[in-house]
Amino acid sequence: DIQMTQSPSSLSASVGDRVTITCQASQDISNYLNWYQQKPGKAPKLLIYDASNLETGVPSRFSGSGSGTDFTFTISSLQPEDIATYYCQQYDNLPGFTFGPGTKVDIK
């Protein structure tokens, strides 16, 4: 099974700060990596697919990069509405997919 790790597990940043989250896969997954945002009591929301493609309707301050085993998710200018937990998810070994443990983002 492919294992996903994320760091940090939580972070606090100020409004306007650049925020970076990393995700690492236990083996090469090419670019088969998505990023989600989840707010309390809500289902996850797809933000980035195939490592770097912005889902329709998602603000451009969100971006993703990487391939192979190392991936990065960035919020270029943190907004109050970005307070949430962010998950990476791999789908290299379909049919199933695996999510990372999540990174909780707070406002400092």
Add this chain to the structure above:
Amino acid sequence: QVQLQQSGPGLVKPSQTLSLTCAISGDSVSSNSAAWNWIRQSPSRGLEWLGRTYYRSKWYNDYAVSVKSRITINPDTSKNQFSLQLNSVTPEDTAVYYCARDRVGAVAHWGQGTLVTVSS
């Protein structure tokens, strides 16, 4: 716009069967370009994919190894919905259960989630 509406009980007794249904609007369960999944989330296990059903000239199912012996996912074309049955539940199966539509691994549409508690 695809929408998924879940229904089913929030409390199940140990050893019994957990049953949930996901009604689809804006798409067809028989779509040749989508797969219909069940995913659950708990503090101890995080987000966990359970299985899926999909139609590609015939019906297919895939299940996670962790639940393969206990799970059934069925499409219902007459009602444009799909269902989850998880047998022999234990308190470890307590979680928020989501139905979801994926397009080649990217889950763009989710149900509202159902908290299912396994308790006597």
